[in-house]
Amino acid sequence: MEYSTFQGKSFLKEVDFSKEELMYLIDFAAHLKALKQKGIPHAYLQGKNIALLFEKTSTRTRAAFTVACNDLGAHPEFLGAGDIQLGKKESVEDTAKVLGRMFDGIEYRGFSQEAVEDLALYSGVPVWNGLTDRWHPTQMLADFLTIKEHFGKLTGLTLAYVGDGRNNVANSLLVTGAILGVNVHIVAPEALFPEGEIVALAQAYADKSGAELLLTGDVKAGVKGVDILYTDVWVSMGEEDKFAERIEQLLPYQVNMELISATENTEVIFLHCLPAFHDQETTYGKKIAADFGLTEMEVTDEVFRAPLAKQFQQAENRLHTIKAVMAATLGNLFIPRV
Ligand code: CP
Ligand code: NVA
Numbered sequence: 001m002e003y004s005t006f007q008g009k010s011f012l013k014e015v016d017f018s019k020e021e022l023m024y025l026i027d028f029a030a031h032l033k034a035l036k037q038k039g040i041p042h043a044y045l046q047g048k049n050i051a052l053l054f055e056k057t058s059t060r061t062r063a064a065f066t067v068a069c070n071d072l073g074a075h076p077e078f079l080g081a082g083d084i085q086l087g088k089k090e091s092v093e094d095t096a097k098v099l100g101r102m103f104d105g106i107e108y109r110g111f112s113q114e115a116v117e118d119l120a121l122y123s124g125v126p127v128w129n130g131l132t133d134r135w136h137p138t139q140m141l142a143d144f145l146t147i148k149e150h151f152g153k154l155t156g157l158t159l160a161y162v163g164d165g166r167n168n169v170a171n172s173l174l175v176t177g178a179i180l181g182v183n184v185h186i187v188a189p190e191a192l193f194p195e196g197e198i199v200a201l202a203q204a205y206a207d208k209s210g211a212e213l214l215l216t217g218d219v220k221a222g223v224k225g226v227d228i229l230y231t232d233v234w235v236s237m238g239e240e241d242k243f244a245e246r247i248e249q250l251l252p253y254q255v256n257m258e259l260i261s262a263t264e265n266t267e268v269i270f271l272h273c274l275p276a277f278h279d280q281e282t283t284y285g286k287k288i289a290a291d292f293g294l295t296e297m298e299v300t301d302e303v304f305r306a307p308l309a310k311q312f313q314q315a316e317n318r319l320h321t322i323k324a325v326m327a328a329t330l331g332n333l334f335i336p337r338v
Contacts, residue, residue, distance in 0.1 A: 006328035006335055010120040010127040013113070013135045014176045015201070019209065022179060023154075024335070026145045029317070029324035036071065036320070043073030044331035048104040050074050053119075054130070055081045055110035056237045060274060060318045061130045061138065065107050068323035072331075077103070087115070096122035105330050108132075111238060126329040128322070133238065136168045139273050140176040141321035146314040147182070147228060150269055158183040158212075159228040160263075162219070162253050163298050164246065165192045169232040169273050174198065174213065178205035183212040187222030189249050219253060223263045230271045231255045231298045247292055255299040260308070270299070270309040278304040 100123030165188030177184035
């Protein structure tokens with residue numbers, strides 16, 4: 001009898017799991033979502049202690065890990081940038097060795113991918129990447145669960161990511177789509193295409209899954225016929241000095257009703273990992289309006305509030321998918337080898 005391939009494993013980047021394992025986690029998340037909706041307890045991590053390390057701010061990821069811990073019967077402990085020594089007065093290696101002796105699992109959100117890899121290497125407990133500058137793997141499970149819920153399948157669909165094509169979310173979408181057999185178009189100016197190394201990695205997976213990948217600066221060609229339009233902020237956390245440059249590069253790539261029409265698909269859906277700049281109800285939104293005369297950025301308010309926009313279903317799915325990853329890698333569940 002083969003037992004789980006998940007137990008004790010970390011989730012640091014999408015390629016840590018096979019296509020079958022990623023699909024298993026997506027389907028397990030759908031099951032956990034149904035249990036939660038029916039009020040059926042699923043405290044698979046009773047008595048476990050989970051460290052939530054956040055070097056960057058977060059609403060969804062922090063909330064999802066916290067509620068997932070509570071639903072699973074585990075205790076979450078938030079350790080923010082101002083709370084612990086990590087990287088400032090104590091190395092990642094030493095911090096990992098300490099936390100690994102106290103906690104059963106560690107979530108990490110921060111800048112460097114190397115830090116999350118070192119936490120896993122030295123802590124000896126499962127580590128989950130809650131976003132680095134390079135990858136956002138837990139986001140991917142929620143995104144592809146949302147797509148599967150909507151379309152009832154993944155294989156053969158086409159997703160166009162429009163905007164900053166070299167950020168963590170774009171990298172992750174390209175590679176995850178390639179693994180899962182979902183065609184991915186990165187629609188961005190050439191200066192913001194993903195790095196060659198990431199494109200080569202994605203292409204190697206696409207060759208196996210049959211997914212078709214396209215990198216193009218031509219908005220019309222890039223979005224024509226797609227099933228899913230996806231965008232993210234033009235300026236990611238840690239790059240806040242780049243607003244002027246990105247607005248100039250990315251304004252033609254704004255997801256507005258004209259771009260929705262250019263898909264020539266009346267069934268197209270819109271996704272966004274959030275947070276989004278779609279109005280002036282934020283400090284940044286107001287500042288951008290004052291400095292650049294731009295009232296909406298990567299997506300217009302009209303698209304954001306249209307029935308085709310599924311970003312809040314997507315945000316809720318962060319909870320169910322993060323729960324699936326924690327339960328599978330840390331719980332004593334019997335999961336047949338996939
Ligand atoms: N999508 C996402 O990761 O949101 P937060 O930054 O709020 O966690
Ligand atoms: N690309 C964004 C994603 C936020 C969830 C960032 O890194 O800020």
